[in-house]
Structures are given as structure tokens and as C-alpha cells.
Amino acid sequence: MATQTTDVTAAPDAEQLVGAIRVAVPERGLRHDLRAVSIVWRRELIRFRTDRLRAITALIQPILFLFVLGTGLGALAGRGLPPGIDFKTFIYPGVLAMSVLFTAIFSAASIVWDREFGFLREILVAPVSRGAIVIGKCLGGATIATFQGIIFLILAGFAHVPYNPILIVTLIGELLLLSFTLTAFGVMMAARIKQFQAFMALTQMLVLPLFFLSGALYPLNGLPAWLSVLTRIDPLTYIVGPMRHAVFSHLTMPAAFEQHLAPPITWAGWPVPLGLSLGMVAIMGLGMTVIAIAEFSKTE
Amino acid sequence: MALVTHTSMNTDDAAAPDGAAASREPVISVSGLTKQYGDVQAVRGIDFEVARGETFGFLGPNGAGKTTTIKILCTLANATSGAARVAGHDAITERDAVRRNIGLVFQDTTLDTYLTAEQNLRFHAELYGVPKAAVVPRMHQVMDMVGLWERKDSLVSTYSGGMQRRLEIARGLLHAPHVLFLDEPTVGLDPQTRSSIWAYINDLKRREDITIFLTTHYMDEAEHCDRIAIIDHGKIVAIDTPEALKASIGEDRVQIQTADDDAAIAALKETFGIEAAVHEGAVTFSVAAGEQFVPRLFAEFTVPIRSVSVSRPSLDDVFMSYTGTTIRDAEASGTDAMRQMAQRFRAGGRR
Numbered sequence: 001m002a003t004q005t006t007d008v009t010a011a012p013d014a015e016q017l018v019g020a021i022r023v024a025v026p027e028r029g030l031r032h033d034l035r036a037v038s039i040v041w042r043r044e045l046i047r048f049r050t051d052r053l054r055a056i057t058a059l060i061q062p063i064l065f066l067f068v069l070g071t072g073l074g075a076l077a078g079r080g081l082p083p084g085i086d087f088k089t090f091i092y093p094g095v096l097a098m099s100v101l102f103t104a105i106f107s108a109a110s111i112v113w114d115r116e117f118g119f120l121r122e123i124l125v126a127p128v129s130r131g132a133i134v135i136g137k138c139l140g141g142a143t144i145a146t147f148q149g150i151i152f153l154i155l156a157g158f159a160h161v162p163y164n165p166i167l168i169v170t171l172i173g174e175l176l177l178l179s180f181t182l183t184a185f186g187v188m189m190a191a192r193i194k195q196f197q198a199f200m201a202l203t204q205m206l207v208l209p210l211f212f213l214s215g216a217l218y219p220l221n222g223l224p225a226w227l228s229v230l231t232r233i234d235p236l237t238y239i240v241g242p243m244r245h246a247v248f249s250h251l252t253m254p255a256a257f258e259q260h261l262a263p264p265i266t267w268a269g270w271p272v273p274l275g276l277s278l279g280m281v282a283i284m285g286l287g288m289t290v291i292a293i294a295e296f297s298k299t300e
Numbered sequence: 301m302a303l304v305t306h307t308s309m310n311t312d313d314a315a316a317p318d319g320a321a322a323s324r325e326p327v328i329s330v331s332g333l334t335k336q337y338g339d340v341q342a343v344r345g346i347d348f349e350v351a352r353g354e355t356f357g358f359l360g361p362n363g364a365g366k367t368t369t370i371k372i373l374c375t376l377a378n379a380t381s382g383a384a385r386v387a388g389h390d391a392i393t394e395r396d397a398v399r400r401n402i403g404l405v406f407q408d409t410t411l412d413t414y415l416t417a418e419q420n421l422r423f424h425a426e427l428y429g430v431p432k433a434a435v436v437p438r439m440h441q442v443m444d445m446v447g448l449w450e451r452k453d454s455l456v457s458t459y460s461g462g463m464q465r466r467l468e469i470a471r472g473l474l475h476a477p478h479v480l481f482l483d484e485p486t487v488g489l490d491p492q493t494r495s496s497i498w499a500y501i502n503d504l505k506r507r508e509d510i511t512i513f514l515t516t517h518y519m520d521e522a523e524h525c526d527r528i529a530i531i532d533h534g535k536i537v538a539i540d541t542p543e544a545l546k547a548s549i550g551e552d553r554v555q556i557q558t559a560d561d562d563a564a565i566a567a568l569k570e571t572f573g574i575e576a577a578v579h580e581g582a583v584t585f586s587v588a589a590g591e592q593f594v595p596r597l598f599a600e601f602t603v604p605i606r607s608v609s610v611s612r613p614s615l616d617d618v619f620m621s622y623t624g625t626t627i628r629d630a631e632a633s634g635t636d637a638m639r640q641m642a643q644r645f646r647a648g649g650r651r
Contacts, residue, residue, distance in 0.1 A: 023430055023431065023434050023438050023474075023475055023476035024431070024476070025400040025401075025428050025429055025430065025475045025476075026429050026431075027400075028396055028429075031429075032429035035426045035427075035429060036426065036427050036429075038426070039422070039423055039426035039427060040427075043412070043415070043419075043423060046415065046419065047414055047415075050414060051414075114412075117409075117410075117413070118406065118408050118409055118410035118411075119410050119411065119412045121376070121406060121410045122404075122410040122411075122424070122471075123427065124376070125374060125375065125376060125399060125404055126399060126424075126427040126428055127395075127396045127397075127399035127400040127428060127429075128427055128428075128429070299375070299376070299377060299378050300371075300376075300377045300378065
């Protein structure tokens with residue numbers, strides 16, 4: 001300790017610097033807010049980069065679904081499929097959506113973590129709009145989750161999904177939208193749920209039903225009424241539908257098969273346009289972002 | 301463009317260096333402040349002012365309302381009633397303006413231990429909008445001040461507790477705040493590290509034009525302050541310089557170890573007319589001149605005495621004279637209440 005103290009007093013350049021550096025924190029403005037969005041976003045990326053284990057473990061579950069469940073069930077369910085595709089092709093879009101699910105929500109969980117370890121306080125006492133913080137967080141979560149999805153996208157060939165540039169760009173765009181909405185959902189929950197265990201338990205409880213009801217594993221037509229209703233309530237449905245549509249429009253197969261395997265989402269018989277479907281996901285994401293900002297603006 | 305902003309900033313802040321009027325205006329002023337958490341009244345109406353450049357200490361046992369007050373001043377909590385102004389701005393209605401002008405070092409660490417020290421500071425600089433050109437030199441300056449520049453590329457998780465606290469102090473200073481809040485800056489640190497933290501704080505007072513507001517429950521640390529307020533059960537019971545507070549007591553404190561404390565207390569009252577009580581395991585009382593009293597004590601006292609200690613008035617005695625208890629006793633009896641408070645904070649209040 002003593003040596004450190006002498007170090008400090010002996011540092012002449014530090015002495016000289018005192019007068020030299022004028023720091024004035026500016027009034028809040030758009031530029032300042034953008035810097036805040038950017039640094040919150042960058043922190044997410046740094047944390048993700050230094051945590052390779054997380055990236056690897058997050059891949060395990062979708063790989064299990066695609067290869068183990070896909071191959072196993074394919075022996076039963078794949079009989080009626082046209083040549084060139086199999087059951088793995090059918091579930092690939094849904095499993096791709098799942099590959100970002102955990103990462104996106106888990107990135108929001110870091111808020112709960114930050115709260116327990118105090119870092120959230122450092123963020124919340126800064127002279128910057130709560131909006132900038134929440135948006136930076138949502139964009140950060142969306143970026144790393146999409147990155148996770150892209151890793152899974154590399155495996156597309158194993159599911160007989162072609163590496164078509166337009167298809168890949170479309171899927172990445174859809175993953176980004178999904179990841180943003182999921183992170184926004186997580187951030188909104190994290191504003192309210194203060195315990196890490198409670199947050200993890202709740203998300204675990206939500207993730208599988210969201211996945212199972214999204215039509216990731218079965219077509220949405222010809223379902224019993226109760227299940228049909230539940231699938232239409234699941235927000236994930238409105239992204240898995242367009243993703244599957246994108247994949248199937250790049251496969252060559254008779255139109256009847258495409259109609260059967262990747263039917264449009266319907267509301268009481270009315271086919272929901274793709275744009276509306278994606279728009280709903282976007283609006284949900286923005287709505288939850290707004291709620292999250294409002295929650296973080298409260299003071300005890 | 302950037303230059304213009306700087307100038308306008310400086311003139312508009314209350315703690316601006318020039319102008320006699322500006323320096324006479326208190327940097328912190330609090331009046332009639334109260335804070336209620338459910339049934340618990342954490343702060344029960346306090347008033348005080350802190351002048352520019354002053355080091356002001358809040359002294360009191362855990363659970364006395366120190367942290368709550370600091371949270372209100374730092375815009376982290378709303379007051380139930382009353383007013384608080386910090387650096388010329390209202391802490392409740394002009395939060396951003398207050399936030400720009402204050403630096404904070406919390407009781408528990410608020411660093412991201414998965415980032416390096418430099419990344420933590422850079423995060424802070426960006427969040428506070430420190431002008432880009434100033435970020436690196438200022439970072440160098442504040443890290444030098446706490447002797448951590450050499451370790452800037454290490455992950456914070458590899459830092460010791462004392463180093464983390466120093467890094468927090470550096471970070472709190474990064475945006476050149478007018479007021480630095482230190483909430484229990486040395487709690488949980490070993491005595492050697494505590495004194496080194498104080499060396500940095502005293503050094504800081506010399507280097508920067510800054511007002512420091514700190515809370516502590518260590519008596520010896522309160523001596524570092526220009527003025528202290530003693531807070532107990534959410535109220536300020538005394539406020540003055542440490543010297544004046546000690547002088548107001550005037551009397552020496554005598555502690556005796558006896559074979560029979562009850563008999564000793566009774567005998568003191570009977571023989572000398574002195575009110576005594578047991579504190580910290582010894583019969584404790586105050587007399588005007590300790591060194592003259594002790595010979596009389598031995599000559600006239602009937603209860604066997606094992607040891608005697610006489611001490612000049614310390615802040616401990618000041619605390620005792622104002623609250624009727626020593627700070628350690630207050631903490632022991634307040635532990636249960638404090639634990640409940642802590643749980644409450646952890647469960648819901650912490651933001």
C-alpha cells in the first residue's frame with residue numbers, strides 16, 4: 001500500500017495534468033444519447049466475446065432439436081415429404097428461431113444480474129435518457145442473438161436448406177427482428193423481476209411453450225380448435241411462419257406440397273399477409289421497449 | 301462548437317469557480333427532508349447545508365438514514381417530503397442536471413467485473429458524454445491519482461477489494477464532478493487499505509476543486525471531515541466541525557473495570573454524584589478533568605478497580621453525549637432493524 005501512495009505523489013505528469021484537462025459534461029442531446037446507446041451496445045458485444053462458453057452452450061439445444069428430434073421423428077413424419085427435403089428441412093426455420101430465443105432472453109437477464117451486482121446503479125445514475133439505455137440494451141441483445149442464429153445458419157445444408165444469398169439475407173433480417181423483440185420482452189421483465197433465480201425460472205417456463213406453440217414442429221393447418229387458437233396467440237408463430245415461407249420459396253417442390261407444409265397463418269380462415277405478420281412482431285417489440293423505458297424511469 | 305458548449309456549461313453551473321456570490325451559495329442544501337419506506341421512516345426531517353469545497357461527513361450507525369439521504373441527493377430515490385438542492389439544481393425535479401455534476405462511490409461495488417478497468421472507465425465516459433478528446437487524458441489522470449494506471453488492462457475481477465474501491469473513486473471523478481458522494485467509502489476494507497483510501501481522498505481535496513459528501517460509521521474517519529453531522533434514527537442530532545463538537549463535550553471520558561459494576565455505579569453516584577453506565581463492557585462516565593479525578597477515585601472508592609482508562613473527548617464521546625449510546629452499542633441493538641431494511645432494499649428497493 002505504502003508504495004502505491006508514494007507512486008501517486010511522485011507522479012509529476014499527473015500533477016501537471018490537473019489544470020490541463022477541462023471536462024464539462026454536456027447537456028443531454030441526441031448525440032450524447034447516441035453515444036450512450038452505442039456504449040451499452042458495445043458492452044454487450046464485449047461480454048459476449050469474452051464468454052465463448054455461452055455461445056457454445058446456446059447452440060447445443062437447437063442442434064439436439066434439429067439432428068436428434070429431426071432425424072428421429074423424420075423416420076415417422078418424413079414419409080409424405082417430396083424428394084430432396086426431409087423432416088429436418090421442415091423444422092429448420094423453427095429451430096433457427098429457437099437458436100436465438102435463449103441468447104436474446106439471457107442477454108436481458110444480465111440486467112437482473114447487473115442489479116444484483118450493483119452495476120445497474122452505475123448505469124441508472126448517469127445523466128442520460130433511460131430510453132438510450134434500454135434501446136442500447138435491446139440492440140445489444142438483438143446483435144448477439146442474431147450472431148448466434150448466424151452460426152446456426154451455417155448448418156442449413158445439413159437440413160437441405162440451400163445457401164441462397166437472398167434467402168440468407170431474408171432469414172438474418174427476420175432473426176434480427178425476432179431477437180430485438182425477444183430482448184425487449186426480456187428487458188421489460190427484468191425491469192420488474194429483481195431476483196435472478198425468479199427471472200431464469202420464469203423464462204425457462206415461457207420458452208418451451210412459446211416454441212411448441214409456434215408451429216415450429218408441425219404445420220398450422222388442420223389442428224384442433226383449441227390448439228389452433230393457442231398457436232395464433234403465440235408471438236413466435238408470426239416469425240416462424242414467414243421464416244418457413246422464405247425457406248420453402250427457395251426449395252423446388254410441387255405447389256401442393258408447399259401449400260400443405262408452409263401454409264400462411266390464418267385468422268378464422270383469413271390468410272395473414274407476411275408484412276402484417278412481421279409488422280406485428282415489430283410492433284410488439286417496440287411496445288415492450290416503451291414499457292421497459294417507462295419502468296426504468298421510475299424512482300423509488 | 302464544442303468550445304461554446306464548455307463555456308456555457310461553466311457559467312451555468314452553480315459551483316462555477318468565479319464569482320463570490322456563486323461560491324457563497326451552498327453546493328448542497330437540504331430542508332425538511334423525509335423519506336418513508338412503508339412503515340419505516342428512514343429519514344425524519346433533516347436540514348443542512350454544505351459549502352463549496354467542504355468535506356462534509358454524515359456520521360451515524362447503520363440504519364440511521366445515511367444511505368437513504370445520499371440516495372435522495374444522488375437522484376436515486378424520491379423524497380417523501382422536503383427539498384434537496386445539489387450543485388444548484390433540484391435533486392427531485394432536475395435529475396439530469398444534478399447527475400451531470402455529481403460523482404458517486406457506492407457502499408457496494410458497482411463495477412462490471414467482467415470488463416477491464418479501462419473498459420469500465422470508458423463506459424462511464426461515454427455514458428456521461430465526456431468530450432471525446434478529453435477521455436483518454438482524463439482517464440490517465442484519475443487512474444494515476446489512485447495508482448492504477450499500470451493495471452488498466454486487467455479485468456476488474458482480478459482486483460482486490462481495495463483496488464476496486466480506488467477504481468470506483470477514479471471513475472466517480474472521471475467526468476470532473478463538482479460534488480463527490482462517497483457512501484461508506486472504506487466499509488469492508490482492512491485498516492491498512494482504509495488509510496490508503498483516505499490518503500487518496502485527502503490528496504484529491506488538494507488537487508481538484510471539489511466538494512465531498514461522505515457517510516461513515518467509523519468515528520476515526522469522521523475526523524477527516526471539515527464538518528460533520530451526527531445522524532441517529534433518521535434525525536440530525538448535532539452538526540459542526542469535529543473540533544467544535546469535541547469542545548462542546550469538554551469533559552474527559554473515564555472507563556473503569558470493576559469486580560462489581562452495579563455496586564460501582566451506585567458508589568459513583570453516592571460518593572461523587574456522577575451518573576455512570578455500562579458501555580462496551582466497562583463502567584463509563586464523564587468528568588471535567590480526568591487526571592485530577594483519578595487519584596480521588598482510588599482514594600475514596602470502595603469497590604475494587606481492575607483498570608482505569610481516561611480519554612480526551614473524541615467523536616465517540618460526542619456521539620454518546622448526543623445519542624446516549626456509543627456507536628457500537630447502537631449498531632448491536634439496531635442489527636435486527638437493519639437486517640430487515642437490508643432485506644427490503646435487496647428485495648425491491650435496489651435500482
